[in-house]
Amino acid sequence: MTDISVRGLGKTYGQVAAVTDLSFTVPAGQVTGFLGPNGAGKTTTLRILLGLVRASTGEALIGGHRYDELPRPRKIVGAVLEDTGFHPGRTGRNHLRILASAGDLPAGRVAEVLDLVDLTAAADRRVRGYSLGMRQRLGLAAALLGDPEVLILDEPANGLDPAGVAALRELLRQLAGEGRTVLVSSHVLSEVAQTVDRVVIISAGRLRFAGPLTELGDGLEKTFLHLTSDPARSPDAHSR
């Protein structure tokens, strides 16, 4: 079981605090929603977790290790980041072949993950011709390439059509059911409510709530708006 643990995490850019004293855990075998308004610090937190941004204070660990300490990290963590890009002149299949090669993963996984995200038919087209939804599915295929124990997805439903969103929901549930750790950030609360078991809500870089979805008595949307409406108020965050 590989869980995610964030302890006392802080990140400042000059005088601006993007994340302040953030602590929560994401257990294996469940889908955890990572929620917050724009600028709440979600992407910064995920980037620290993935070793792309250095924390100013605290630590963010995956299975007890920093990302850069993981041997063959694609085997352990798969990630889709909101602003991850692709070379427009490269085919989707070649993008995955490169990641498989650099990550020392079996080349045969490329065809498997293309099939899993229903992108096989377009795999040999250049990415510049892909729709936003196809790019999202290619990003998801890249995340799944190493058959990872942990999935970290930043707004993975962006650009997906309703069928794609439903397929994504089913896939995330399936992956969590296999005992994997799934952390997914999203703005679409109605979608989150249908997908996740737990939520972590942050606002202005601070934790507002972390716990099972069932503990939000007033429903996800109402509670979310209440917890994030006044970022200046003192955080009465609770974590379960």
Add this chain to the structure above:
Amino acid sequence: MLILVKAEFLKLRTIRGPWLLLAIAPLVVVAGVSGLVISGNKTLNASVQSDALAHVGLTSIIMLLFGILAVSGEYRNRTIADTYLTDPRRGTTIAAKLVVYPAIATVSAILCSIVGVLTAAAWWAGKGSSLVWSASGMRDTIVGSIVWNIGFAALGVALGALIRNLAAAIATALAWIALVEGVVGQLLGDSLGKWLPFNAGRALGASASDASSDLLSRSAGALVLIVYVLVGAVAALVAARRRDVG
């Protein structure tokens, strides 16, 4: 490391842009050699052979741009996050690029040298002369030019890691060559200006007639360029490890 080197080659094999850039290099050599022959009523002797083949060295500017693409290109296309997620040892990733891009620059410079020699041979034959294959001046110019190409490809990788914005990195590189070295040379004098990177490269790829007090000797130029490459590589490795990828 070997895995990352293979992945870098695969990255290059699966896109066309860098190869189109490299394809310009032999065209520059053909145009340069032909221009030299057409523009003057020179006697086509061994000394002019060296002048003609000095155009191989100028393709180092293309190799500089090629090297910049290695890292800045990844930032421009936002593939750098996936690259560092696959192997978070950023220094090793940059090191792999510092192996692959100069290696390709080596092959490119050798091909450009062959194209240059064949072009010169054709012109010489057309003018009723014959190329002196054993001319040491031509050989030294070619070898120096190849080293200049290799060094500038490595410097390009380092520059791209330090200036991650592709347009800014290219503008900085071209402005340095076109303006800064000239201005600095005028301010500090040729005795100091010849120690700058482009002038060190010029010393390496200089023809027999270009060698002058304005430039270092070929071997000194090689040493100075190696120092710039080492300093640039260390700075690139440190910057890649320390900076956030946002």
